[in-house]
Amino acid sequence: MLFRRAAGFGWRTLSLSILMIGLMFADLHYRYLNTVRNVLSVALTPLQYALSAPIDALEWLQVSAATQHQLSTENTQLKQQVLLMQVKLQQLINMQEENSQLRALLKSSERITGQFQEAKLLAINLEVNSDEMILDKGAEQGVTVGQIVIDVSGIMGQVISVTPFTSRVLLISDPRSGIPVQDDRSGFQAMILGMGTERPLSLIHVSETADVKVGDLLLTSGLGMRYPEGYPVGVVEEIEKTSGEPFMDIKVRASAQLSQSRRVLLVRHDFSVEQRKRMIEAGLLPYAEKSSGAKL
Amino acid sequence: MNFRLALLLFLSFSSAIALQFLPVLPLLAPWVPQWLTLVAIYWALVLDDHFSLSWICFIGLCIDVMNGSVLGLHALALLWISFLVLKNARHFRRAGRMQQILEMGLLILAYQFILWVLQGVMGQAVLQWKPYLMSSLSSAIIWPWLSLLLDDIRFSYVRLKDDR
Structure with missing residues (x-):
């Protein structure tokens, strides 16, 4: 027993390490391993749903424990809300028509309208330091990479990978995420970068002369062909000027409730061919996007 | 390896994965212990040279898929931590309780340090370091x-010493 220890585990560690490093390299630089990833993720999908089940059960319990009185008051409230929304919608339809006429006069392109699909975030605690979420809709339900995820108050992120029954969303608070935006008040355009979980976003490369004020609403500008135009991203929270620095330090609070929303909408948007052509002519599209459509 | 031991291994690892990914309040998220690494360390200490490094790599790959990280990242970190544990198994087994707590904290910190370095090498910026300390402490x-x-659980269901 005492001398049974095989000397082999050092060699095994070494060979497995080399294998794993090779795997990491292959996964980073080539797309060979997507099938491996897909097979494993399909196998793990039941676990992801199972982990989300307790929270769903709690929500269900909350609903079923509600009294008739509570439900009926909620119902009347909702009916009132629907009425209000419908009135507002009537005005909006009118305005939309007017808007498209004006745009035609100005010879500018039509605004794109998206199709919406409801989805739910699976409650899974992913590793700290990665701002990703998992949705309960996947390729089988028609989700594709590059779709935008919004909640009731603004942009949450974009779909970065899809498996048959789930899909992965990169939140706008992730350091890898960047969104081209424009100031709703002044029309000033800039980029928003994520700065990590639970931290304000950052509006970058804004010089001191730019027309940006605290409280300004920032909307997606539609440049870059990833996020459609006109969705709220955040509100300018704090502007800091450091003498000697070329750019200001601007903090932005995300409009969407990134850590609280569970019911979200997937937006399917198609940029028109004409729009695409114009953007390429203006040099606004990177080369990679010219040949193939929205690609990560 | 007998059936009961295999079952126990499967159950302990799957519940560790489940605990790792269990939804918690955002405030508590950085305090979630590294359940999987702890369970891996435990079995490495118990099984010694019966401990399968290939299986630990496979479990690491599953974590990578769940997390969406580069395939092999967690597998490599788990592999190296298991190697450290196997190499110093006798020392860890003899250590007193307080010493074990301290050394486990350091091991978990090392595990996260490996992840951090590997992610850094691949150019994926990791901005916050405090969660690492928090989860090492709780682990x-x-x-x-x-x-x-x-x-x-092991003593009541599996007779390990007789099997050997």
Whole structure:
């Protein structure tokens, strides 16, 4: 027993390490391993749903424990809300028509309208330091990479990978995420970068002369062909000027409730061919996007 | 390896994965202990040279898929931590409780340090370092209870010493 220890585990560690490093390299630089990833993720999908089940059960319990009185008051409230929304919608339809006429006069392109699909975030605690979420809709339900995820108050992120029954969303608070935006008040355009979980976003490369004020609403500008135009991203929270620095330090609070929303909408948007052509002519599209459509 | 031991291994690892990904309040998220690494360390100490490094790599790959990280990242970190544990198994087994708590904290910190370095090498910026300390601390504190619990279950269901 005492001398049974095989000397082999050092060699095994070494060979497995080399294998794993090779795997990491292959996964980073080539797309060979997507099938491996897909097979494993399909196998793990039941676990992801199972982990989300307790929270769903709690929500269900909350609903079923509600009294008739509570439900009926909620119902009347909702009916009132629907009425209000419908009135507002009537005005909006009118305005939309007017808007498209004006745009035609100005010879500018039509605004794109998206199709919406409801989805739910699976409650899974992913590793700290990665701002990703998992949705309960996947390729089988028609989700594709590059779709935008919004909640009731603004942009949450974009779909970065899809498996048959789930899909992965990169939140706008992730350091890898960047969104081209424009100031709703002044029309000033800039980029928003994520700065990590639970931290304000950052509006970058804004010089001191730019027309940006605290409280300004920032909307997606539609440049870059990833996020459609006109969705709220955040509100300018704090502007800091450091003498000697070329750019200001601007903090932005995300409009969407990134850590609280569970019911979200997937937006399917198609940029028109004409729009695409114009953007390429203006040099606004990177080369990679010219040949193939929205690609990560 | 007998059937009961295999079942126990499967159950302990799958519940560790489940605990790792269990939804918690955002405030508590950085305090979630590294359940999977702790369970891996426990079985490395118990099984010694019967401990399968290939299986630990496979489990690491599953974590990578769940997390969406580069395939092999967690597998490599788990592999190296298991190697460290196997290499110093006798030392860890002889250590007193307080010493074990301290060393587990350091091991978990090393595990996260490996992840951090690998992610850095691949150019994926990791901005916050405090969660690493927090989860190392909670892992170290949870270790004595976890090992006692697993010991208890193991002694009542599997006779390991007779099998060898």
